[in-house]
Amino acid sequence: MTMEKTFDAAAEESRIASMWEKKKCFAAGANAKDGAESFCIVIPPPNVTGSLHMGHALNNTLQDILIRWHRMRGFDTLWQPGQDHAGIATQMVVERKLAADGQPSRRELGREEFLKRVWAWKEESGDTIIGQLKRLGASCDWSRNRFTMDEGLSKAVRKVFVQLYKDGLIYKDKRLVNWDPHFETAISDLEVEQVEVKPGANQGKLWRLRYPLADGATYQAPIEWDEDGNPTAHETRDYLIVATTRPETMLGDTAVAVNPEDPRYRDLIGKHVILPLVGRRIPIVGDAYADPTKGSGAVKITPAHDFNDFEVGKRHDLPMLNIMTPKAAITLFADPEFWLDTPYEAGPPKAPKKSKKDTLADQLRAYAEAVRDLADLHSLDGLDRFEARKAVLALLEARGCYDGASDEPHMVPHGDRSKVVIEPYLTDQWFVDAHTLAQPALEAVRDGRTAFVPKNWEKTYFNWLDEIQPWCISRQLWWGHQVPVWYGPDDTPFCAETEKEARALAKEHYGKSARLRRDEDVLDTWFSSALWPFSTLGWPDATPELARYYKTDVLVTGFDIIFFWVARMMMMGMHFMKDETGAPEVPFHSVYVHALVRDEHGKKMSKSVGNVIDPLDLIDQFGADAVRFTLTSMAAMGRDIKLAVSRVEGYRNFGTKLWNAARFCEMNDCVADPKFDPSTVEQTVNKWIVGETARLRETCDAALEGYRFNDYAGALYAHTWNVFCDWYVEFAKPLFQGEDAAAKNETQATAAWALEQILLMMHPVSPFITEALWESTGKRKKPLVHGDWPAYAAADLADPQADKEMGWVVSLIEQIRSVRAEMNVGAGAKIPLVLTGASAAAMERLERNEALVMRLARLSEWSSAKTAPKGAITVAIEEAVVNLPLADVIDIKAEKARLEKALGKVEKEAKGIEAKLSNEAFVSKAPEEVVEEQRERLEAGKAEAEKLRAGLTRLAEMA
């Protein structure tokens, strides 16, 4: 059967994938040797909502390489797959879908019904990404697939929550949290993105407000300064100026703070201002938080809506006024009381229109309308915060309390999912005492029980954990693990894994049965992800897998989730898992942090920019192996991957190259022989390729040991194309066509073996094409996915003599080819070679490799002579001079130029080395071998220069 000219990736990949699946090739422990060590990776679980993107493709290719490599080496290997329920993201997707389908909204459906819809959606499309990972070739043990909301994992979540609650490491607290007004839930610090806002009509400004001093107080405000910044003129003021980027929050101010050291305001501490619009009398407090160098030096304090102000408020026991609804509408504006209590001497800017019925409600309405006109408002029903901003500013201006604004681009917090502005919001939430949990996690990395690769990520990890804040884990969402806490009639909390246990606790507490209601909140998605390395292995049950595979080996991830996920797995793993001695056990010994995939210009891929490259499109176009090989080649440590489609095409071509090399072997009856022993080959070319193959094995293993994936891929590429295809295959041709049957047989067997070794070593990165070739190039006992990774050493298989000889032959051929090309000798023309000044060794080398040199250099004949023939072009090589009598075709001028150029290069180099060697300091201080090496190089250079000069002389004689 003759092979096709190219590999049909589309057809073969699915066939091979189902073969692997049918034979359960990826099952935990498959292909393990007796008594093998375990090797386990837990997959970073993709969102059930997700589909495969380039980041996944890279992440999973690298994991798959490590997994396949270990599996072939006989480790007891498990790649644990699974998916994340991705609370907010999934809830968002389903809500959107409901809206798009014209279905009732989440709130209309109610919690129970909505969750049914989410589960239905999960059942319907949750397997999408698994199918995509399979197309990529990911060799996970799919039979063990887990989901963070599975019963088993949910049990783990409940157990962890209850235990941490008992340990005092989970607690409920009323404090400011980051509130997402779109999803109406708290989010953690990590889910907040700081986005710079540019100055615009309603944002990016610093507005100055005037707060009148109460009780007729005044102070001297400096208005002119000398060069040194000392005030030279003052004016008497009866108001304070405060600045803010969020003017609407002034409605919730409960103090103004000044620095106690600030001479301008020192005497005002303890006095009061009247908060404009609301008329509230609020104190002026002295607090170091107020920075005299910033703004006016006086700062408004809104304890319920600003993290700093919250702290100031606590220090001074200030009231904390919540002025917003969960949707971040300003409540005051909808409240008639606000307008009634507001002393607005200046009145609204336009007189309220007289209405027919002069009732209070009408007055209010008229006033409201005036405000709306003024501030260009649309509605007064629960006035949105940004509308309220306009209204507040307009009102303040009308009241003479507005002191102008300046442009001030600044960072504003946004929700990473909702993209809306986050509000600090005062609510009851559940928190994890992350600081306490972080300590063992820090220690483990400091003492090397877990190592980051590359190491510099450890600093990032330390910096974050060192300053870690309490982790807000409760979410006011419906999709997720519900907090396992029940409340009694008096709101006493009972934390238990089941309602039954909670009831028992309540009965004990109250002395009788009580009605309980469950906490409605769910947990942050990352809470369950943090348990992933042990929850997926069966914890809290004592499963064999947990005993066998925990701790896992290496975690492969992008740096963007070091905080979200890696650090939290470390914290949870070490709190809940113990080794034989009872000491906390890390979830993995290594964390390999890879780069992010960007577009070919280095931009982050994003749907809105439209520069997203879909890995599935690439797989369709070039095959999974090409995509995998590309990403692996580019996965150098510490740098982003800029992906250009042309690279993928290039690696697809590489696959074709390998395919055709196999095809060549097939056509020449190179059949893999299980009994073949590479150490017994006799032909020099065969000794040489055996040695090269052994070196490749060492390079591959060393690269993979060090997670230098690009070195691994690069070595395979260079060996396969530039060694095996470019030279060995060419060397083999004359042997296949020659008379020497023994040499031919040996070469057939060696070629088959060398190809087989490439298939073995390339399988982890290019599993499909190698598996296909494995099937077509021999009768195999087991599929390549379970092939035996080679273990031979170059020291045993490489033959220095053979290496030297083939190196010499290669350079001889290259030199002749170079001359031919430069002299425009047509490919069809065969030319004679005359060797002069050849050493005995050189002569022997040429004799032994006569056939292949003749063929590859396209020679008609060769001979040796004492002196160079007339009219020959000469090239210096090691231990000989190559003379090509090309008198007919020779272009003397061109040849002279060629020789002079070569000579110039050699002389320049020699000169440099000579200078170095004549430097006393160099000779005395540099290591012996370096000096010796330089001497040798100088010798060689001189010899070559000599040969070139001789050539030039002869050329001159010809002319």
Next chain:
RNA sequence: GGGCGCGUAGCUCAGUGGGAGAGCACUACGUUGACAUCGUAGGGGUCGCUGGUUCAAUCCCAGCCGCGCCCACCA
């Protein structure tokens, strides 16, 4: 403000205290029965700038210039 990283061939990037590399692109030639998704040959770089350490610096150190990312409560 703090931290991390990057500036090497036209492009994308490896790399090393002692002879500057790859892929793609480019130029010329080429259907020599594995492969035109190919072959052969070739052009192209003061390794960001300036100092320092060293016998020796693209590599180590400092500063500068340019670019990117992460973290941070600055009104």
